[in-house]
Amino acid sequence: MEPDRVAAGASSSPQPSPAPAMFLPGQTRDHERGAVDCADPGGDLNPAPPPSPQQATVEDAAVGGDVEQEEPKKEAMAGVGEALRSFMEEFGDQGEDSIILSPRLQEICTPDRPTALRFLGKKYNNLMERYKKQVVKCSEECDPRYNGLKKKYTDECAERRRLYNELIELRGNIRVFCRCRPLSSNELARGCSSVVEIDSSQETELQFVPNEKERKPFKFDHVFGPEDDQEAVFSETVPVVGSVMDGFNVCIFAYGQTGTGKTFTMEGVPENRGVNYRALEELFRISEKRSASVAYTFSVSILEVYNEKIRDLLDESNDQSKRLDIKQNADGTQEVHGLVEAPIYNIDGVWEKLKFGAQNRSVGSTNANELSSRSHSLVRVTVRSEHLVTYQRSRSHMWLVDLAGSERIAKTGVEGDRLKESQFINKSLSALGDVISALASKNSHIPYRNSKLTHLLQSSLGGDCKTLMFVQISPSSMDSGETLSSLNFASRVRAVEHGPAARKQADPAGSLKLKQMTEKLQHEEKENAQLNQSLQLMQLKYASRENVFRTLNEKVKDAEQACRNYQQRIRELENELGNEKRASRDSARSSRPPLVPTRQRQPQGRTNSFAPPSGPSRWRLKAPAKHNKENIPVAMNKPNAGDDPNKPVGRARRVSLAPVIRQIPIQPKRRSSMAVLPSVREHLSVLNDKKAGSRLSQANMARGSLGAFGLNLVPGTPLAGHGGPVDATPDGAKFRRFDFGSSSKFTSPAPNVGMWNKMVTPQQKLGMAPAGAKLCFSIQKRVTPPHVRAKPGLGIFDPALRENMVVGRAGNALRVLNPKRRQSVI
Numbered sequence: 001m002e003p004d005r006v007a008a009g010a011s012s013s014p015q016p017s018p019a020p021a022m023f024l025p026g027q028t029r030d031h032e033r034g035a036v037d038c039a040d041p042g043g044d045l046n047p048a049p050p051p052s053p054q055q056a057t058v059e060d061a062a063v064g065g066d067v068e069q070e071e072p073k074k075e076a077m078a079g080v081g082e083a084l085r086s087f088m089e090e091f092g093d094q095g096e097d098s099i100i101l102s103p104r105l106q107e108i109c110t111p112d113r114p115t116a117l118r119f120l121g122k123k124y125n126n127l128m129e130r131y132k133k134q135v136v137k138c139s140e141e142c143d144p145r146y147n148g149l150k151k152k153y154t155d156e157c158a159e160r161r162r163l164y165n166e167l168i169e170l171r172g173n174i175r176v177f178c179r180c181r182p183l184s185s186n187e188l189a190r191g192c193s194s195v196v197e198i199d200s201s202q203e204t205e206l207q208f209v210p211n212e213k214e215r216k217p218f219k220f221d222h223v224f225g226p227e228d229d230q231e232a233v234f235s236e237t238v239p240v241v242g243s244v245m246d247g248f249n250v251c252i253f254a255y256g257q258t259g260t261g262k263t264f265t266m267e268g269v270p271e272n273r274g275v276n277y278r279a280l281e282e283l284f285r286i287s288e289k290r291s292a293s294v295a296y297t298f299s300v301s302i303l304e305v306y307n308e309k310i311r312d313l314l315d316e317s318n319d320q321s322k323r324l325d326i327k328q329n330a331d332g333t334q335e336v337h338g339l340v341e342a343p344i345y346n347i348d349g350v351w352e353k354l355k356f357g358a359q360n361r362s363v364g365s366t367n368a369n370e371l372s373s374r375s376h377s378l379v380r381v382t383v384r385s386e387h388l389v390t391y392q393r394s395r396s397h398m399w400l401v402d403l404a405g406s407e408r409i410a411k412t413g414v415e416g417d418r419l420k421e422s423q424f425i426n427k428s429l430s431a432l433g434d435v436i437s438a439l440a441s442k443n444s445h446i447p448y449r450n451s452k453l454t455h456l457l458q459s460s461l462g463g464d465c466k467t468l469m470f471v472q473i474s475p476s477s478m479d480s481g482e483t484l485s486s487l488n489f490a491s492r493v494r495a496v497e498h499g500p501a502a503r504k505q506a507d508p509a510g511s512l513k514l515k516q517m518t519e520k521l522q523h524e525e526k527e528n529a530q531l532n533q534s535l536q537l538m539q540l541k542y543a544s545r546e547n548v549f550r551t552l553n554e555k556v557k558d559a560e561q562a563c564r565n566y567q568q569r570i571r572e573l574e575n576e577l578g579n580e581k582r583a584s585r586d587s588a589r590s591s592r593p594p595l596v597p598t599r600q601r602q603p604q605g606r607t608n609s610f611a612p613p614s615g616p617s618r619w620r621l622k623a624p625a626k627h628n629k630e631n632i633p634v635a636m637n638k639p640n641a642g643d644d645p646n647k648p649v650g651r652a653r654r655v656s657l658a659p660v661i662r663q664i665p666i667q668p669k670r671r672s673s674m675a676v677l678p679s680v681r682e683h684l685s686v687l688n689d690k691k692a693g694s695r696l697s698q699a700n701m702a703r704g705s706l707g708a709f710g711l712n713l714v715p716g717t718p719l720a721g722h723g724g725p726v727d728a729t730p731d732g733a734k735f736r737r738f739d740f741g742s743s744s745k746f747t748s749p750a751p752n753v754g755m756w757n758k759m760v761t762p763q764q765k766l767g768m769a770p771a772g773a774k775l776c777f778s779i780q781k782r783v784t785p786p787h788v789r790a791k792p793g794l795g796i797f798d799p800a801l802r803e804n805m806v807v808g809r810a811g812n813a814l815r816v817l818n819p820k821r822r823q824s825v826i
């Protein structure tokens with residue numbers, strides 16, 4: 001901007017409006033004031049236009065010529081100049097236009113207004129322009145920030161309120177609303193004044209001012225003044241009412257001196273309905289709103305506690321003698337059995353019920369109230385809900401209680417029945433006070449059962465429900481005493497902590513079912529775990545058994561193979577024997593000696609010179625006694641030392657050389673088998689003393705082959721050497737020990753064998769078997785089928801096991817000792 005134009009502009013424009021320009025960030029109010037004063041010392045806020053250079057010169061001269069006159073003015077302006085200077089400094093140092101660096105400005109020691117203005121010239125205008133731009137820029141920058149901060153602040157406030165409410169809920173305090181009724185016309189007529197001061201801006205506080213000197217503040221969750229209507233009261237109550245729809249138990253009760261508006265608050269009047277009606281209206285509204293997801297059903301019961309008796313106000317029979325008692329449910333809640341629970345489907349139905357109940361309520365006239373409630377009235381709304389998606393059920397109660405008024409008997413002037421009622425009322429209210437005190441001081445024992453009222457409200461006062469108390473007060477100076485005691489009581493109630501936050505109530509039937517299901521589930525889980533364990537065990541067992549089975553299978557296969565080999569071998573041997581037999585028969589036929597009479601006579605028993613039939617027969621051979629020359633039997637058994645073996649043991653008599661064979665009863669499951677035995681000598685080398693007692697067996701020897709071999713080929717068996725019954729037990733085994741070639745004590749001497757002597761083995765006859773090789777006949781305990789015998793458990797069929805069992809060998813024959821079963825010869 002050019003200097004001329006600035007000067008002209010300045011002169012033509014009388015209002016450059018410096019005042020706003022003076023309110024700068026960082027400046028103090030004094031500075032601002034100083035700047036304003038500087039701009040307009042005479043009181044005019046608009047500064048004088050900057051003088052033109054010419055004017056400045058003239059003025060300079062004038063200043064110089066009239067110093068004395070200007071002296072006080074200069075002094076006054078000194079501070080102003082200083083302010084201006086600091087202002088300029090603040091805006092200075094801005095590049096070329098900076099006035100700080102100006103040597104001229106620095107020369108001015110005590111700048112006064114004209115000097116400064118003259119000096120500023122166009123700089124002032126530039127600065128103003130810059131300042132305005134900065135202000136605009138600043139506001140542009142700050143506005144969104146300001147709005148953001150403002151919003152943040154509002155949000156924070158809301159959050160703080162929410163957190164506070166949450167804190168209150170967590171603490172579980174009973175919420176207390178205070179409602180003060182207006183002064184009645186009666187009171188006004190009496191000239192009563194109000195002792196209660198309520199500041200409408202302070203929603204939670206009231207001052208109790210009984211006189212000019214006394215003033216006591218009380219704090220509640222909300223304070224309603226005389227001008228607050230039913231709607232305002234209910235709008236604060238709605239959140240508590242809504243909780244019952246979420247499954248919480250709720251209790252709302254009104255307490256206060258008689259005539260203070262308890263019934264007015266709870267019941268209201270038809271044209272101005274109270275909490276009861278509005279609460280139920282709200283329940284239906286919420287139900288309608290949630291109908292898509294939750295199905296609600298409502299029922300209502302109305303009762304009163306009159307003179308410590310419970311009366312059902314919905315009982316149409318109005319039977320006064322009907323006795324209702326409080327019982328404790330399994331879940332710890334209190335229940336009045338026999339109480340009418342009327343279902344309600346719409347708000348009209350609600351009003352009908354409420355009206356019906358109110359009509360039945362006991363009321364009477366007192367000095368304090370024309371229509372005074374003489375009982376505690378309780379409306380219980382039961383809300384049942386079922387979620388349509390999750391099928392979760394809940395059942396909750398909402399108690400709406402209008403207590404009877406506390407009253408001073410003397411003041412109310414009651415007598416007779418009214419007096420009795422008052423005493424009961426006061427007694428129960430005092431019990432309520434005791435309960436509250438006990439709860440507030442966290443006593444272990446809460447005296448709920450001292451009155452029917454406290455017993456009924458047990459779970460609503462100290463339990464897990466949301467409680468709201470209206471303390472009703474009268475503003476009248478006449479009632480200041482009662483008002484103060486009500487306020488004190490309400491404060492105590494407010495301090496009560498419920499303990500844990502209110503809990504959602506599940507439907508008892510549903511929860512019982514759920515409990516049963518949970519128990520069943522737990523039981524099944526336990527069983528499952530046990531089954532799993534046993535299954536794992538079985539799997540382990542199965543795996544190990546499978547292993548064993550596989551091993552056994554392999555062994556069986558081996559044994560079967562061995563068995564097949566043996567069978568093959570036996571067939572071969574049988575064939576050979578058959579051949580031998582045929583050959584020997586043929587040769588015998590061709591060289592048969594002539595028949596000669598025999599002097600032998602048949603033994604007493606049945607004699608048979610032929611081999612006994614094969615099969616499970618048992619034979620008892622009377623072994624031929626050893627005879628001396630005169631045919632006198634001598635002792636066969638162990639002779640005593642010194643005994644003459646040839647000494648006759650009895651009367652000499654003729655005896656048959658043929659063995660006496662007596663058939664003994666066949667024992668089932670016994671069989672005989674035969675085996676090719678090595679020669680006696682070999683045999684003796686095979687057997688040792690200990691093993692000799694073991695039974696001898698012929699594995700897989702065909703049963704029919706026994707007959708072919710003949711009994712006469714079996715010396716050493718009981719048939720050969722033992723006169724007693726065949727004994728297959730280990731004790732008898734010693735008798736089966738034989739020494740065919742030598743003089744065994746059980747075998748007949750070779751010359752005396754008689755016809756037996758002639759019966760040589762087919763092997764001997766055919767010369768196939770080594771000299772002295774015999775067939776051994778043994779008796780086994782059990783006849784085991786081939787497949788059983790082939791089992792590897794027997795051992796002898798398993799080559800590996802058999803090797804371990806071998807106790808002797810003779811040619812092809814092996815003598816094995818199976819410790820588990822028996823000793824065998826193969």
Ligand SMILES: Nc1ncnc2c1ncn2[C@@H]1O[C@H](COP(=O)(O)OP(=O)(O)OP(=O)(O)O)[C@@H](O)[C@H]1O
Nearest residue numbers: 181182258259260261262263264369372373404405
């Ligand atoms: N907030 C209010 N606004 C206008 N009138 C009120 C209010 N509160 C109470 N009243 C009036 O005061 C009178 C007494 O009220 P109410 O019967 O409800 O008292 P109360 O506490 O129930 O008495 P009591 O304990 O004897 O039954 C009634 O006529 C009622 O209309």
